[in-house]
Amino acid sequence: MAGEVAVVGFAQAPNVRRTHGTTNGVEMLVPVFAELLAATGLSKRDIGFWCSGSSDYLAGRAFSFIAAVDAIGAWPPIAESHVEMDAAWALYEAWVKIRTGEVDTALVYGFGKSSAGDLRRVLALQLDPYLVAPLWPDSVGVAGLQARLGLAAGLWTQRQMAEVAARGQRDVDELLARPYVADPLRAHDCAPITDGAAAVVLASAERAGELCARPAWITGIEHRVETPNLGARDLTTSPSTVAAAEAAGAEGIELAELHAPFSHQEILLRQALGLGERVRVNPSGGALAGNPMFAAGLARIGEAASRIHSGAAGRVLAHATSGPLLQQNLVCVMEGR
Amino acid sequence: MVTSISEPLSAPLDVGFDYTRSLGPVLGRFATELREHRVLGVRGSDGRVHVPPVEYDPVTAQPLTEFVQVGTEGTVTTWSWIPEPLAGQPLQRPFAWALIKLDGADTALLHAVDAGSPQAMAIGMRVRVRWTAEPVGGIRDIECFEPLDAPERAVAATPEPVTMITSPVHLRYLHSASPEESRYLRGLAEGRLLGQRCPACGKVYVPPRPACPTDGVPTEDEVELPDRGVVTTFCVVNVPFLGQRIKPPYVAAYVLLDGADIAFLHLVLGCAAEEVRMGMRVRAVWRPRESWGTTLENIDHFAPTGEPDAPYESFAQHL
Numbered sequence: 168m169a170g171e172v173a174v175v176g177f178a179q180a181p182n183v184r185r186t187h188g189t190t191n192g193v194e195m196l197v198p199v200f201a202e203l204l205a206a207t208g209l210s211k212r213d214i215g216f217w218c219s220g221s222s223d224y225l226a227g228r229a230f231s232f233i234a235a236v237d238a239i240g241a242w243p244p245i246a247e248s249h250v251e252m253d254a255a256w257a258l259y260e261a262w263v264k265i266r267t268g269e270v271d272t273a274l275v276y277g278f279g280k281s282s283a284g285d286l287r288r289v290l291a292l293q294l295d296p297y298l299v300a301p302l303w304p305d306s307v308g309v310a311g312l313q314a315r316l317g318l319a320a321g322l323w324t325q326r327q328m329a330e331v332a333a334r335g336q337r338d339v340d341e342l343l344a345r346p347y348v349a350d351p352l353r354a355h356d357c358a359p360i361t362d363g364a365a366a367v368v369l370a371s372a373e374r375a376g377e378l379c380a381r382p383a384w385i386t387g388i389e390h391r392v393e394t395p396n397l398g399a400r401d402l403t404t405s406p407s408t409v410a411a412a413e414a415a416g417a418e419g420i421e422l423a424e425l426h427a428p429f430s431h432q433e434i435l436l437r438q439a440l441g442l443g444e445r446v447r448v449n450p451s452g453g454a455l456a457g458n459p460m461f462a463a464g465l466a467r468i469g470e471a472a473s474r475i476h477s478g479a480a481g482r483v484l485a486h487a488t489s490g491p492l493l494q495q496n497l498v499c500v501m502e503g504r
Numbered sequence: 505m506v507t508s509i510s511e512p513l514s515a516p517l518d519v520g521f522d523y524t525r526s527l528g529p530v531l532g533r534f535a536t537e538l539r540e541h542r543v544l545g546v547r548g549s550d551g552r553v554h555v556p557p558v559e560y561d562p563v564t565a566q567p568l569t570e571f572v573q574v575g576t577e578g579t580v581t582t583w584s585w586i587p588e589p590l591a592g593q594p595l596q597r598p599f600a601w602a603l604i605k606l607d608g609a610d611t612a613l614l615h616a617v618d619a620g621s622p623q624a625m626a627i628g629m630r631v632r633v634r635w636t637a638e639p640v641g642g643i644r645d646i647e648c649f650e651p652l653d654a655p656e657r658a659v660a661a662t663p664e665p666v667t668m669i670t671s672p673v674h675l676r677y678l679h680s681a682s683p684e685e686s687r688y689l690r691g692l693a694e695g696r697l698l699g700q701r702c703p704a705c706g707k708v709y710v711p712p713r714p715a716c717p718t719d720g721v722p723t724e725d726e727v728e729l730p731d732r733g734v735v736t737t738f739c740v741v742n743v744p745f746l747g748q749r750i751k752p753p754y755v756a757a758y759v760l761l762d763g764a765d766i767a768f769l770h771l772v773l774g775c776a777a778e779e780v781r782m783g784m785r786v787r788a789v790w791r792p793r794e795s796w797g798t799t800l801e802n803i804d805h806f807a808p809t810g811e812p813d814a815p816y817e818s819f820a821q822h823l
C-alpha cells in the first residue's frame with residue numbers, strides 16, 4: 168500500500184444555471200471547502216498541497232485563480248498550483264505530488280461561472296488559433312459534426328442519444344419532437360450551462376485510513392491527448408481514452424462516471440471503453456445533469472469515489488475530458504478494500 | 505450590523521484584443537497561397553495529405569515540408585446546422601458547419617457551407633470554395649463553401665507573401681460584484697465608506713471581500729469608516745501613459761482609513777508631490793454629490809489635513 172493514494176473526500180457546489188457570485192469562484196468555494204474539511208476532520212493547515220483548475224477565458228479576467236485563493240485563507244502561506252484546464256488534471260498533479268512523498272494530503276478544486284459570458288463562443292478559443300478559431304466555431308455546432316458522423320456510421324441513433332439524456336426520467340418521444348439547436352443536436356443532447364465548483368481530498372496510504380472509513384484507492388490514473396486538427400481525427404471513437412484506460416488498468420469495472428458534455432459522447436465513450444450492459448454509467452446524471460466548466464471532470468472522479476466511500480461499488484472508473492470533441496482524456500480507476 | 509441580503513451589483517464588460525500571430529514557414533505558405541486562390545496541403549510521414557497543413561506529423565512528430573496543391577472543390581464528410589449564427593462566424597444567416605475533404609486531401613478542413621437550409625446538406629455532397637472579395641491572407645480568405653450548383657462569382661486575387669494574421673477576439677461578460685462589494689459600492693453612492701470585519705481575525709477590510717484571505721471565511725460585520733486616514737506608502741508618477749488624466753508629476757498612494765486594516769490605492773493631490781510622505785494624514789475630497797455613482801471615483805482624491813504625521817509604528821503592519 169506504500170506509495171498509494173486515495174480519494175478520501177468529495178464535495179461540490181449546487182449546479183445551477185446562474186449564480187450571483189463573482190467569476191473568481193470564492194462564494195461557491197467557501198462552503199465547499201468547509202463541507203469537505205468537516206467531513207474529513209481536516210483543517211486547512213493540515214492540507215499539504217492545494218491544486219486548482221479554472222480558466223481566465225471563462226472568468227473574463229486575468230489571474231482569476233489567484234483571487235480564488237481567498238477562499239482558502241492562505242495564511243500561513245500554503246503550497247499551491249493551478250492548471251488552466253479541468254481540475255481532473257489538477258488532481259493528477261496532486262496525485263504525483265503525493266507519490267513523490269513530498270506531502271501526504273492534497274485538496275484539489277475546480278470552479279467555473281459559465282453564465283458570465285457566452286460559453287459557445289468562449290469555447291471557440293480552445294481551437295487552433297491560426298486556422299480554426301478565426302471562424303468562431305461554437306462548441307455546440309462542432310459537437311454536431313461528431314454526432315452526425317456516429318449517426319451516419321450506425322454507431323448510435325438520435326433515439327439512443329435522447330435515451331441517454333432522459334435517463335429513464337423523461338419521455339423520449341417528447342424529447343425527439345423538440346426542435347434542433349444545431350441539427351443533429353437538440354437541447355437535451357447538450358450539457359446545460361452551469362455555474363459550479365467541486366473539490367476532492369487526496370491522501371497518502373499512511374493518512375487515508377484515518378480520514379475515511381472506506382477510501383477510494385487510485386489503482387491507475389493516466390491521460391492521453393490527440394491532434395488538435397479535428398479533420399485528421401477519427402471522431403467516432405476516442406483513441407486517447409482507450410489508450411489512457413488501457414494504461415490505467417481499466418478492467419473489472421462495476422460503475423463508471425463519464426465526462427460527456429454531449430449525449431452522443433456518453434455512448435461513444437461507453438463503446439470505446441467497452442463498458443458492457445452490467446456497468447452502471449453516470450449514476451450522478453453526468454455532465455448532462457450539470458456541467459460546471461473546469462470542475463465537471465473532477466466531479467466525475469469525486470462522484471465515482473463516493474460510490475466506493477458508501478460501499479455501493481467496489482471498483483469504479485472515472486473519466487474526464489478537456490479540449491474540443493474529447494481531444495484530451497483522463498481515466499482514473501479506483502477501488503475499495 | 506449584519507449585512508442584509510440584496511441583489512449584487514453587476515455590469516457588462518466587453519473584452520477585446522486584436523491578436524497578431526506570426527505564421528512561420530508552413531502556415532505562412534498556406535495563407536499566401538490562399539490569397540492566390542490556391543489551397544495547399546502538406547504530405548505527412550505516412551503519405552497522407554493534410555489540409556489544412558500541419559507543421560509536424562501528428563503521429564511521428566516529424567517536421568513536414570512537402571507541399572501538395574489540392575483542389576478547391578471537395579466532399580462534405582459531416583455537417584451540423586446553425587440556425588442562429590453567433591458573432592464572428594463566417595455567415596450571419598443560417599449555415600452549416602462542415603468538415604470538407606478537398607479533392608486530393610486525406611484530412612478534412614472545418615469551414616462553413618452556405619446551403620440555405622439543412623435539407624440542402626448531406627454527407628457526400630460536393631462543395632467548392634467561395635473566395636472573399638477582399639483577401640487578407642488567412643483562413644477567412646475562404647468566405648465559406650457553397651454547393652457546386654451555386655452560381656460562381658469572379659474574384660480577383662492579390663499576390664504578396666503573407667507572414668502574419670490578425671485575429672480580433674471580442675468577448676462579452678456580465679460581471680457581478682460580490683454581495684460584500686455591492687454593499688460597499690452602494691455605500692459609496694451615498695457618500696459612505698463601508699467596510700467589513702472578519703469574524704475570525706477581526707481585521708477590517710475596505711473594500712470588503714467575499715472571504716478573508718487569511719481565514720477563508722466571509723467577512724460579516726459591517727463597519728462604517730471615516731473618510732480620513734494615513735498615507736502608508738506612495739509613488740510619484742513622472743511618466744506619461746495612454747489614458748492618463750492628470751499631468752505628471754503626481755502621487756499615487758496607499759491610503760489606510762482610520763479603523764481599517766487594509767489600505768487602498770488612490771491619488772494624493774492638494775500639495776506638491778515632493779511634500780507627500782509616509783504617515784501623512786489625509787482626507788477624502790469628494791466630487792459634487794450630483795455626480796456620485798456606485799464607484800470609488802466619487803472621491804476625486806485625498807488631500808493633506810495638516811494634522812501631525814502618524815508615527816511609523818501605527819501603520820508599519822499595514823505595509
Ligand SMILES: [Zn+2]
Pocket residue numbers: 702703704705706707716717718719720
Ligand atoms: Zn480573517
